[in-house]
Amino acid sequence: MPTWDTIDHDVLVIGAGGAGLRAAIEAASHGVSVGLVCKSLLGKAHTVMAEGGVAASLGNVDDRDSWQVHVTDTLRGGQYVNNWRMAELHAKEAPDRVRELEAWGALFDRTSDGKILQRNFGGHRYPRLAHVGDRTGLEMIRTLQDHGVHQGMDVHMEVTVVSLHKRDGRVCGALAYDRERGRFRLFRAKAIVLATGGIGRAFAVTSNSWEYTGDGHALAYHAGAALQDMEFIQFHPTGMVWPPSVRGILVTEGVRGEGGILLNSEGRRFMFDDIPEAYRTQTADTPDEGWRYVTGDKEARRPPELLTRDHVARCIVREVREGRGSPHGGVFLDIAWIKTHLPKAAEHIRRKLPSMYHQFKALADIDITTTPMEVGPTTHYVMGGIRVDGDTQMSSVPGLFAAGEVAAGLHGSNRLGGNSLSDLIVFGKRAGEHAASFAKESAALEPDAGEVGEAVRECLAPFDRPSGENPYAIQNDLQRMMQNQVGIVRQEGEMLQAAEALRELEARARRVGVTGHREYNPGWHTAIDLAHLLTVSEAVIRSALERKESRGGHFRDDYPEKDPASGTINFVVQKGPDGEMHVRPEPVVGVTDELRRLVETFK
Amino acid sequence: MEATFRIWRGALGSGTFADYRTETSDGMVVLDAVHDIQATQAPDLAVRWNCKAGKCGSCSAEVNGRPRLMCMTRLSDLDLSKPVTIEPMQAFPHSRDLVTDVSWNFRVKHQIKPFTPRTPDAADGTWRMQQEDVDRVQEFRKCIECFLCQDVCHVLRDHHLHEEFVGPRYLVYTSALEMHPLDTQERRDELRKAHGIGYCNITKCCTTVCPEGIQITDNAIIPMKERVMDHAFDPIVKLVGLMTGKVAGP
Numbered sequence: 001m002p003t004w005d006t007i008d009h010d011v012l013v014i015g016a017g018g019a020g021l022r023a024a025i026e027a028a029s030h031g032v033s034v035g036l037v038c039k040s041l042l043g044k045a046h047t048v049m050a051e052g053g054v055a056a057s058l059g060n061v062d063d064r065d066s067w068q069v070h071v072t073d074t075l076r077g078g079q080y081v082n083n084w085r086m087a088e089l090h091a092k093e094a095p096d097r098v099r100e101l102e103a104w105g106a107l108f109d110r111t112s113d114g115k116i117l118q119r120n121f122g123g124h125r126y127p128r129l130a131h132v133g134d135r136t137g138l139e140m141i142r143t144l145q146d147h148g149v150h151q152g153m154d155v156h157m158e159v160t161v162v163s164l165h166k167r168d169g170r171v172c173g174a175l176a177y178d179r180e181r182g183r184f185r186l187f188r189a190k191a192i193v194l195a196t197g198g199i200g201r202a203f204a205v206t207s208n209s210w211e212y213t214g215d216g217h218a219l220a221y222h223a224g225a226a227l228q229d230m231e232f233i234q235f236h237p238t239g240m241v242w243p244p245s246v247r248g249i250l251v252t253e254g255v256r257g258e259g260g261i262l263l264n265s266e267g268r269r270f271m272f273d274d275i276p277e278a279y280r281t282q283t284a285d286t287p288d289e290g291w292r293y294v295t296g297d298k299e300a301r302r303p304p305e306l307l308t309r310d311h312v313a314r315c316i317v318r319e320v321r322e323g324r325g326s327p328h329g330g331v332f333l334d335i336a337w338i339k340t341h342l343p344k345a346a347e348h349i350r351r352k353l354p355s356m357y358h359q360f361k362a363l364a365d366i367d368i369t370t371t372p373m374e375v376g377p378t379t380h381y382v383m384g385g386i387r388v389d390g391d392t393q394m395s396s397v398p399g400l401f402a403a404g405e406v407a408a409g410l411h412g413s414n415r416l417g418g419n420s421l422s423d424l425i426v427f428g429k430r431a432g433e434h435a436a437s438f439a440k441e442s443a444a445l446e447p448d449a450g451e452v453g454e455a456v457r458e459c460l461a462p463f464d465r466p467s468g469e470n471p472y473a474i475q476n477d478l479q480r481m482m483q484n485q486v487g488i489v490r491q492e493g494e495m496l497q498a499a500e501a502l503r504e505l506e507a508r509a510r511r512v513g514v515t516g517h518r519e520y521n522p523g524w525h526t527a528i529d530l531a532h533l534l535t536v537s538e539a540v541i542r543s544a545l546e547r548k549e550s551r552g553g554h555f556r557d558d559y560p561e562k563d564p565a566s567g568t569i570n571f572v573v574q575k576g577p578d579g580e581m582h583v584r585p586e587p588v589v590g591v592t593d594e595l596r597r598l599v600e601t602f603k
Numbered sequence: 604m605e606a607t608f609r610i611w612r613g614a615l616g617s618g619t620f621a622d623y624r625t626e627t628s629d630g631m632v633v634l635d636a637v638h639d640i641q642a643t644q645a646p647d648l649a650v651r652w653n654c655k656a657g658k659c660g661s662c663s664a665e666v667n668g669r670p671r672l673m674c675m676t677r678l679s680d681l682d683l684s685k686p687v688t689i690e691p692m693q694a695f696p697h698s699r700d701l702v703t704d705v706s707w708n709f710r711v712k713h714q715i716k717p718f719t720p721r722t723p724d725a726a727d728g729t730w731r732m733q734q735e736d737v738d739r740v741q742e743f744r745k746c747i748e749c750f751l752c753q754d755v756c757h758v759l760r761d762h763h764l765h766e767e768f769v770g771p772r773y774l775v776y777t778s779a780l781e782m783h784p785l786d787t788q789e790r791r792d793e794l795r796k797a798h799g800i801g802y803c804n805i806t807k808c809c810t811t812v813c814p815e816g817i818q819i820t821d822n823a824i825i826p827m828k829e830r831v832m833d834h835a836f837d838p839i840v841k842l843v844g845l846m847t848g849k850v851a852g853p
Contacts, residue, residue: 040651040661041661041705041709042709043748044653044659044661048653048654048658048659048747049656049658049659099729102729103720104718105717105720105780105783105785107732107737107741107783109734109737110732110733110734110737114730114732114733115731132741135658135745138658138744138745139744142744146712146718147717147718149709149712149713150713150717155709157709180698180702180704209652209653209655210652242630243628243629243630243631244628244629244630244631245628245630245632245635246630246656249655250656355657358657359656362657363632363656363677364630470642470646471646472641472642472643472646473642476642514646514647515646515647516646516647517647519649519698519699520649520700521646521647521649522646522647522648522649522650523646523647524647526646
């Protein structure tokens with residue numbers, strides 16, 4: 001007989017990065033009982049890795065900035081398939097959310113008049129990113145964590161959710177296991193907020209940790225919620241490429257924000273060779289103008305290294321493919337060159353980019369104040385996710401909310417750097433608030449015990465096959481397949497092969513076996529995560545096949561241009577009554593005349 | 604080339620070392636070797652890790668007897684002609700293999716009075732702070748909570764005074780609050796009494812193992828010790844205490 005403990009909360013928040021913590025704080029402030037589930041220890045979620053900053057039009061460095069400019073930058077970056085309502089709310093509310101972090105103890109870098117300092121970043125017209133050196137994410141998660149634990153919430157650390165349960169169409173429970181003892185817990189809740197982050201572990205080269213296996217995406221999908229934009233995956237242009245063991249680790253865009261330039265093996269600054277039409281009037285003509293921009297000259301336009309991430313990543317791939325790459329298959333990112341412009345440049349770099357300096361020194365024996373870094377694209381972020389209402393963050397399943405990376409809409413086809421940290425706090429708050437009111441208006445429902453028991457049995461099944469397939473090997477093969485066939489440059493033939501290969505991987509996953517005990521057994525955890533990874537991989541492949549154009553984080557060799565008709569739709573993925581995955585187009589949400597006028601004004 | 608990794612296997616304090624041989628390559632770190640062993644030889648080998656870039660502080664362990672982050676310990680810095688030993692942290696209860704129960708740290712933090720800002724005093728309803736005033740606190744806020752300083756501290760590791768001493772991590776945390784330009788809370792009495800700052804005899808072991816290079820002893824603990832002493836033994840404070848005591852007496 002499968003057994004489990006039962007724990008009750010009004011609102012259950014799954015995921016304890018920036019979005020989950022902010023949602024839990026908000027829900028608690030509305031007087032409901034809150035449980036916060038972390039897959040790892042509290043404070044270790046991926047938010048901790050965010051480096052560059054949090055985007056908010058505070059206008060502390062350039063007073064021409066405003067929410068109106070921020071929303072148009074976000075829409076341009078997302079190439080207009082964003083949820084426009086979310087882009088609007090985000091731009092309007094981000095400044096208050098950032099000031100609130102300061103009131104909770106965050107210490108951002110300062111301007112000379114004592115305000116929060118802001119830096120330049122790709123796709124943002126004005127210096128907009130509030131930051132703390134290059135460890136902004138750490139500052140943010142620590143602030144939320146240290147504030148949050150005093151607001152009245154139960155924190156469940158190292159607990160992984162494996163399934164959601166519904167009654168009368170409403171979500172009412174989540175089944176989980178704790179890593180330390182391998183025991184099951186059923187959380188009963190009146191509302192659930194998913195804040196589980198991304199799907200980076202579906203790819204071989206990624207900046208994401210072991211946790212990012214698309215849990216929230218898959219849980220929501222199997223509970224019947226709609227996903228959207230799953231074809232849009234952000235490959236961050238600058239990950240480390242050498243040594244092999246650090247391949248994929250992020251190199252912050254802040255390096256380019258501080259004046260870092262990209263060079264090919266011929267020493268050519270290749271980003272000047274290909275500037276997209278939509279950004280031509282905003283981009284510097286000469287290296288000199290680019291340097292003046294990063295040093296604060298308001299008359300200058302930004303250097304091409306600060307174009308959007310999708311474009312920069314593709315330019316790097318082109319240089320490597322055409323034989324102009326660095327020795328280990330990337331290109332060079334050079335910040336040391338600023339010494340030709342700046343006295344005491346080495347000191348300046350160490351102060352502005354301390355963790356990058358440390359990371360390269362410690363892991364690659366490279367001193368970035370004297371030597372260029374080798375960098376290449378790394379899987380970083382999924383723009384796609386759970387389709388939510390822009391105001392409430394509720395999914396198509398009543399009582400089920402989503403915020404942060406696991407939710408879709410804000411970023412459209414490509415996310416601007418810095419818009420993720422602000423996304424977490426703006427929509428984390430909204431999700432927490434609306435989940436709390438939903439919980440207050442709803443009675444508790446009982447998950448079906450038979451269904452829960454079946455889910456427990458499924459989780460334990462791999463123990464019955466000690467000589468079954470190795471879970472690490474299946475995960476590895478899936479990652480390679482997705483990287484090679486559904487990566488930065490896609491085409492129909494390869495993706496159809498990927499869809500076939502996925503069937504085989506699914507069959508192997510059904511034969512997965514684990515050895516050892518239930519206590520802290522990573523082999524078992526990997527086996528359970530596989531199901532989520534396979535679901536999200538299918539959603540990515542199916543959506544990418546449907547979008548027959550190139551836009552943002554989705555580039556197709558067989559359809560290299562943008563298709564205007566596809567620019568007004570999102571592809572939505574949902575489980576049909578037949579249990580199969582269905583993909584359908586839906587018109588873009590939230591477009592208003594006012595926003596259209598703004599887009600024209602700030603073109 | 605191949606190297607041998609001697610890894611502690613077992614649960615709840617009992618266990619034994621097991622030797623694993625695995626291929627090493629350029630630039631590898633200890634955590635890579637552990638992952639290779641896990642993927643091919645010991646799928647149930649328990650290890651805690653997340654970012655693999657020295658930013659989250661999850662993969663703390665003792666490598667050749669020294670507390671370190673496995674993700675930032677390069678094999679090229681170790682002598683691979685001998686087995687590399689990898690053990691769990693010793694200052695916390697053992698869970699399984701390389702994983703320890705660090706929950707005590709979270710409970711301790713919860714006891715420290717949280718950030719309490721003064722009323723906003725700028726016209727826009729926020730505050731103004733100068734960079735030089737936030738610099739010293741930013742040093743403490745670099746902490747990634749890897750708990751290596753707690754692991755190496757002899758007050759915790761050897762004398763097990765977890766109930767009387769909060770450890771270097773939480774003296775750094777308290778310092779960050781006390782030196783925060785906006786904070787108004789008073790924590791000196793509890794630092795001296797409940798949190799046991801007097802137990803620290805500034806051997807600086809914590810500073811030596813900090814992967815973030817925080818000058819724990821010099822910049823956090825010693826200034827806190829001075830503040831606490833000035834406060835506790837300030838004759839004026841004492842006098843005022845006596846007088847108010849008398850006034851409030853029966």
